[in-house]
Amino acid sequence: MAIEKGGVVLLRLPEPMRNFKSRELRWLWWYLEPELRSIDEQRLQYDDISNSDRIQRMAKAIKSARNPSEFENQIMTCYNDNIVPEEHLQWIDKENHRLLIWCINNLSRNVRERRHSQLTSLSMPYLSRTLAGKRYESIITAIDIWETNKEEKINFLLQNKNEWSNYKTPDKEIKWLNSKDKDQIVWAWEYLEKHQKSFRVPKPDDMKECYDLVLASFDDLSYGHPAAKKLFLEQMKRTWSQKKFRDSGKAKKPYYLPLTIKTREKLEWLADNSGQKPAEILEQLIEESYSKYTKTQ
Known part of the structure; x- marks a missing residue:
């Protein structure tokens, strides 16, 4: 030795x-x-x-x-x-972080709901504490040190493999998301956060990580009612389309206001000194006044 x-x-x-x-x-x-x-x-x-x-x-x-x-x-x-022999773990693709996030979340869910004996929080990886590069080995280690027999672990893995196939959000429902559109992915994450549908993790800096977390959040919605998930995703997609339309400027129609000469001169002075267009200044003032007024109602 x-x-x-x-x-x-x-x-x-x-x-x-x-x-x-x-x-x-x-x-x-x-x-x-x-x-x-x-x-x-x-x-x-x-x-x-x-x-x-x-x-x-x-x-x-x-x-x-x-x-x-x-x-x-x-x-x-x-x-x-x-x-457990490697053959029962092959479906857990170490490069598929959407799947790895789902696995970690599902392990935690099993602990919370006490579905399996001896599967305790002491041995569980937590999404908020597990670095992306350590996810796969954290999952495998959690399964390995689970104090139960090999047969129960194999059945657990098979059940999770089937569950992943059933709960993974179909590609046709996420094709509107462009993984290369940073603005859209960041918006999607913030939308999920606003509606309390995201995972409780710090806002990701990496776009690939952000995209994976968005998709994993969609997958997690599968544990609720299918109709509720469908409605939420449709509303989210519609909100994004409306945002794109507004941002493109197509939603803005010219609206002419009869202003006195002095008022027009003041508006032009504001435009010259602020670097904004006259229409932008008017829009900003109207938004501020509207917001202030509606808050007092």
Whole structure:
């Protein structure tokens, strides 16, 4: 279990664990958490240290057990009983952040509604706290450390795979959204926030992330009544179309007002000194007066 390198004795994981890759090592770290706490007061997180340091700490934790050989067997038994084969995880595309957001939200929903035993908030990734680049591994780790048997996990994954197919918003209902139109995507996110339909996360800076969150918010609406979701999306699409029409200037029709010469001179002076057009100044004044008046009603 130990080798010497440059005069320094390096611990190695027991033989059955030496072929563990990133996923298995992350699971092992969680499994050994009580032992790691007892030998190290720093309580470092998995991602805080290098892979070689992790292995050193985990090997030390195993070696420090009262009966290391028996503890190794216990670890491998738990590993074989709990770790789901990769084939059951292939539908979770690590590049599809819309799906990953849905998975994290659905895991949290299962915790809130207590649908599955031993699936607790302690092991759940939270959307607001999980970096985009860590979503996939956070989901897999949450499933791996869930303290239940492999069969229940496989059934859970199959159920979620089918649920995703049923709850994902169809492409025909989102084709009006242009992923390359920054103004539209930002508007869509703000519209969802205003109507309390968005996820409770900080406003995303990255447009791709914003687009994924908008679509994931649409998908989350599927858990409500289908008619309510349809009505909301239709209203949202209609509101965007109206905004585009207004912004294009086509909604504005010329409207002539008979002004006295002195009033016209004042208006032109305001235009010259503000950099606005006379019509823009009038529109602004009318909007301000209207807003002030309606608030007092």
